[in-house]
Amino acid sequence: MKKDTMNDGTTNPFVHQLKLTTLQTIQVFLMSLTIAPIKMIFTILSLALTWFLALIFTIGDPIQEDRMHYIGPFRKKLYQIFRYLGRMDLFFMGLHRINVKGKRASAKDAPILVAVPHSSILDIFIWFVSDPMPTAVSKYENFETPIFGTLLKAIQPILVKREDRKSRKNSVQFLKQRMDMPNMWPQMIVFPEGTCTNSRSLIQFKAGAFLPGVAVQPVVLRYLNKMNSFTWTECGPGGLTLMWFTLCQFYVKAEIEYLPVFVPNILEQADAEMYATNVRLSISNCLHLPCSEYSIEDWQLMRYALRFNFPPKNAVVAFPSVSKKYKLNYISVKERFSEYATVVKAKGLMTVEMFAQLLNLSVSPTVQLLFRMYDTENCGLITFKQYIMGFYGVSLPAVTENWDVTLNLIKKRCFLTKCINDFEISICARLTSCDNTTDNYTSMCNRPELAKLLYILESSETVPQ
Structure with a gap:
């Protein structure tokens, strides 16, 4: 019987196996009894403080799926504090230093940041690396999640119900409206793959973020530790397991690289799928990372x-x-x-x-x-x-x-x-x-x-x- 390579981690981007060496196993055991519980306590306390500020930040803000309002001057002052607290949360998780390559473009030059590959819940570090803190497009289910939903609301996201055609259409309309008012809204971050993969390839990009036809800046996220306790896929260790293994690492080596701005031509502006495909190919060639014939479906x-x-x-x-x-x-x-x-x-x-x-x-x-x-x-x-x-x-x-x-x-x-x-x-x-x-x-x-x-x-x- 021939091996079905579609179903292993070499080609299936939704499969990840966490294999520990003997030394890594010993490290996890010792850290679980000593440093990891302390890091977890500080992470929880820091997250609680961040959530409390986010709650204050969003009091009286009528952000809903079908109605989005930009923040006023007072909330903008709190925004910077919110970013610092978010960075502190990541510090206690082990992201002590995040290496930055390239230069982030302004909202005028690139209203949308395209972040790839999307492989971990820790990808949120991209929000706290530089100022001003960007916003995002998120599925509506995240908004209803306790604690995380409040944090999400604070970054003024565009919410979308994936199974609702009307909601998807509205989200695209809101995105276009924001692109027309760059001075009123923060820069937008999107994860065009739509879900987490094992980062060994780039799955098909969803066209939604490319419908406005504006320039985008590709952003590459990397985790450089030998023990990959970050990748969160459908077939692999659960989120809590990965979180604990991450706490059992001395520190997390993370890197963010801003690639050159991609300006669409006339054909790409008229065809979002072509635009998404060409951006994916451009990133693939730059990173020497293959494109795979898989998608969020x-x-x-x-x-x-x-x-x-x-x-x-x-x-x-x-x-x-x-x-x-x-x-x-x-x-x-x-x-x-x-x-x-x-x-x-x-x-x-x-x-x-x-x-x-x-x-x-x-x-x-x-x-x-x-x-x-x-x-x-x-x-x-x-x-x-x-x-x-x-x-x-x-x-x-x-x-x-x-x-x-x-x-x-x-x-x-x-x-x-x-x-x-x-x-x-x-x-x-x-x-x-x-x-x-x-x-x-x-x-x-x-x-x-x-x-x-x-x-x-x-x-x-x-x-x-």
Whole structure:
């Protein structure tokens, strides 16, 4: 069986494994009994003080999802104190010194800062490195989180509900309005990847931050410690575990680098997706960091997989490439995953028996043939990505009578070297006689998209055994 590299940390950006050496294990043990608890106490006290100031800072401020107000002169004076307290919180966490490379552009030259890679909750240090303290775009759920929600409110964010189209549209409108009033609003920081990754590649950027068509300044965040207790991904150590391991380090080596401002051309101003793609490529070339065919939708599938007791790392499909090739949206892929995971569950990979169960059929030579058309690795198991590609690349062309595509795939996947003409003649004969309202597969198979193809393939004399 071939290794599925999609699901390990080398290619899947949402997988991180924290491996400690013997010396690091001893360090964590000793620090847990001595210095780490003291650092935790000071961090909590400092955070409580910061939260209290943030509470004062936001009293009477009617910041809501659909109504954003800029702060007055008095609050601006408190803003600087808030930044110092935030920096103190990070100091007790171990970020004693943050190395800064390059120069931060002004809000006039670059209204938006694009921060990558987004890999840790400690990425918030970017807010407290330089003055003035910027604002951000954040999901609305963060605003409702105790303590953190108050801190978030203090930086005047634009709030967005990811699942609400109207909310997403409004957030873009608010962003454009702020770009038109640079003297009234702080500079904006966005994490275009939309979620945390293992920082080994750049996943697809979301286009929202690039819709205003203004200049952006890429900002690179780095953690240089040998023990990586910072990376927080869907498949990896939990947030509390990482936080404790970070407290068990003597200090955290962090670095921020401001790259040259990226000014969009006319085409990029008119096409936010092109703009986002070109900025990602520019950062990739500058850092020698590869771009990966994954996006936040893959992360959402991993979260959704938990409902089925399904291994999250097996749920990714490299959504941008699959979506572009088969013209799919997230809802369509999610529906296919529901049917796949309901059968596979904790196993994570589909066997031919599970495939037949999904179709509500027995394991016949015809079902095995169709399974082989899905199984592109010839290992006897189908990943969810292979199921998606098989369903939309093999099954639907047959249903929509795109027979040339189907025949070519059948010949390619079944390694036919004999009787190809007879096989094609057999299929053509079935095309003329196939009646989706009467054939046996339509009445038995619970997937009408596959019933016609199964009927066409059924031929004991020509189907390879």
